[in-house]
Amino acid sequence: MNVVLHCSSGSEADQRHALANARNLLADDTLDLESVAFVANGDAVWLLVDGSTHADEVADLAADVAFQACRNSLRTREIPTDDLLSGVDPASSGVGTVSKLQDTGYHYVKVP
Numbered sequence: 001m002n003v004v005l006h007c008s009s010g011s012e013a014d015q016r017h018a019l020a021n022a023r024n025l026l027a028d029d030t031l032d033l034e035s036v037a038f039v040a041n042g043d044a045v046w047l048l049v050d051g052s053t054h055a056d057e058v059a060d061l062a063a064d065v066a067f068q069a070c071r072n073s074l075r076t077r078e079i080p081t082d083d084l085l086s087g088v089d090p091a092s093s094g095v096g097t098v099s100k101l102q103d104t105g106y107h108y109v110k111v112p
Contacts (some may be wrong), residue, residue, distance in 0.1 A: 002035040005065075005107040010043025012053065017112035018044070019057050025086050025109075026064050037101055041070035041094025047077065048088045054086055062087030070094030 003025060007018040025031070038061075040048050047054055048069045058067060068091040069084055078100055081090045091097040102108050 001031055001033055002100055002101070002106040003033065003108050004037040004039060004101040006094070007038070007040050007044040007111050008049065008094070009112070010046055015044060015047045015054060018047075019054055019061065021109070021111045022061055022065055026061075028074045035066070036064060036107075037066045037068065037097075038071035038093050039068045039070070039091060039097050039101075041073045043073075043077075044060065045069045045073045045077065048085055049083045050073075052085065053092070058085050059087060060087055068094075068097055071088075073089065077111050093102075093103060 005022055009015065025036060046052060048058060048067055067088040069088055070093055071090045072079060072093050084090065
């Protein structure tokens, strides 16, 4: 099973909840997970850049989760892609990436 988690909230509590969803998904031994993607757009891109209060958790999850930050959201917030945390890739657009992943069979989960 392939799953894409999509977060767009800039709320600290929502971002913490989204990462907890990712951890819980990975820990669920009743699932046969092949791949987990986490796409952030809108204000959620702040979760995936230098200075994020969740940087350590993102780093821990990056071994099992493909993190992607919307390049459009980064640009409108004047965040250079060089500021992305290690293990995070820029995506041409968040919604486009989510759509492409769904088209290839990923199950969509809006988090939180």
